[in-house]
Amino acid sequence: MAKDTELEMICRNDTPPAQEYIDPFPQRRNRIVYHPTVKQWMALLSGALIFVPGGMSMAFGLGWNLHTHIHTTMQLRYSWFIGFIVGALLAAPLIKTVPKRLFMLFGAFLVIIGGIIFTSVPYNYTAILAARYINGFAIGSATLVFLVHASEIAATENRGLCLWLEQNSMTVGIVIQVVYTSQWTSQVYFAADRLHGIIAIIFGVLAICCAHFTVESPIYFIRQCDDVRALNCLRQLQRPEYASPQALQMLLDEQKTYVVETETVEWRDTLIQSPMLRLLLYRSMVAFGFSLPMNEAMKVANLVVLGDYEWQPIVFVILRVGGTFSSLYMFDVTGRKLVSLVALLCTAVLSIAIGGEYDDELNVVSEHHMSVVCVLSQVFQFFAGLFAPSSSVYLSEAFPMKLKPFFIAGCLTLQQVIHIIVICTFHFNTYAMYMYALFVGILMLILFVVFVSTMPETRKTTLVEAQIRFRTLLNFKCC
Structure with a gap:
């Protein structure tokens, strides 16, 4: 069976059994090599910036809200984690049809909204609670999208480094939250939660700026049977000296092979293994x-x-x-x-x-x-x-x-x-x-x-x- 036929069947949600698939490129199987460009890192930087206020909000709920002006309730602590769960679960079925850039833009926009609430009404319990739910929802959806997207556009040789950005950015947010709350004094006539909001707004704006440079994963367009746009993504992810038409076509063919191999796996077999x-x-x-x-x-x-x-x-x-x-x-x-x-x-x-x-x-x-x-x-x-x-x-x-x-x-x-x-x-x-x-x-x-x-x-x-x-x-x- 020709591979183009396989891909067309995938697009029609009419995939054949995995055992019937014959790889037309056995000599190049599992040899996809990216030579990453600055655009690859820019595509990841948007998510990394969003995770910094996420780390701050997580630390806020885990005991590092020492100088908040509102009553610390149990719901205030776990609200961010509830929002995170909802965001991750809602993003999972949408990631196949919604471009990653939109996810990052939406997440950064929600981070800014939460930051504005923290900045404008730091003494209002209900508003701060809502802001934590909003931030959690944004970070949950962005985390899921980032982990999928980064794995698909990262070079084999530096995939660990690319995925490292998620926990590193969360840790940077934890550091900011712990340092400023532990060193805050009552003599400062400025709400500590207001500073929390200002920092979130700054990182949210930076994330929106970087989101415009996000390069979509070629796999996203291959699954939509759009080879032209998939090749364009590959061209942006490769350094110019490695972006010859022949090299890009080889990468595209191997990406198609990966899509076919993973899309034609039976759900039952996947769950067992x-x-x-x-x-x-x-x-x-x-x-x-x-x-x-x-x-x-x-x-x-x-x-x-x-x-x-x-x-x-x-x-x-x-x-x-x-x-x-x-x-x-x-x-x-x-x-x-x-x-x-x-x-x-x-x-x-x-x-x-x-x-x-x-x-x-x-x-x-x-x-x-x-x-x-x-x-x-x-x-x-x-x-x-x-x-x-x-x-x-x-x-x-x-x-x-x-x-x-x-x-x-x-x-x-x-x-x-x-x-x-x-x-x-x-x-x-x-x-x-x-x-x-x-x-x-x-x-x-x-x-x-x-x-x-x-x-x-x-x-x-x-x-x-x-x-x-x-x-x-x-x-x-x-x-």
Whole structure:
């Protein structure tokens, strides 16, 4: 069967069984090579800018809203996570038909709206609550679109770096929120939440400017059987010296092969072979890496030791962003699996150590024990920051194209549900902190063993090759 016929059938939603497909380009299979241009990075920068106010809003709900002028309720904390879930779930079925640029423009516009509300009425509880729902919706939809889009336009050699931008930008937002709220004083006659809104507006405007330079994924147009526009996207994503008509046509043919291979997979077979459970557990570890209990433990320990929020919170987030930046080139050089699993193991050990400091109620008022908690919490954030970006990389690689948006949305939803459950059930005291930290540490240790044997190494693999590796249950290779 000719491949053009296959693609026409895909466009008519009349796909043949996967086993009947014969690859017309066996000699070039899985050899798509991008030589990225500035436009590739501009296409990703819009999403990266949107995620900065997203990180601020997440930190706001996880305990770092120290100088807000409104009453901090449980709903105010979890509202952003609810909005995130709704945004991700609604974006999943639309991503196939709506251009990525529109998603980014819409997300940036919503971020600006939320920022305006924070800036104009920082003392109004209802307005701030609505702004958090709006921001969460924007970040949820943008995260899903970014993970899909970045994986499709990134070069094989730097896909880890491109996907790293998502968690890195969230971490930068966390740093901004923690630093300015911890160092704010009551002598400043300016609402802290107003500054939150101003920063969100700035990043939202920058994101809108960058969204105009977004290059659509060639796969988007291939799925619509529009070869002309797909070739135009490939031309923009390639450096001029690699953009000869012959080279572009070869890339287009191989992209078509990828589309056919992933679009003709049966839903039943995909679900049976899917690494969904592994990725659900893997992404959920990000939620435990920056959570309300760990933040509360850090704040309480800091107050016991220093009596005020001085330099400790700054070190707390600097180490977090230091861990994230430490993974910048590791994922594409040493590999995703080795770096992330070492980070997960260290995070597990540190969590158990933090829990051990709460085995006695008297330790909470002990300056020595709380100093240990401060140090352990700071180092914990370094390794949590080192681990988090790998989850974005794996999410973008693990699933076939047909189900990728829905599976990624499921993983993102579980991550936010964990935050919501913890926010609604956790009340800081010695016993609760002891049980939480031990539970998280033991869970991470168990999953470390599971991931060592099941997570594949996907460095410098194409998306097709990565998905083949994920369909294999046992993967012991670490580099």
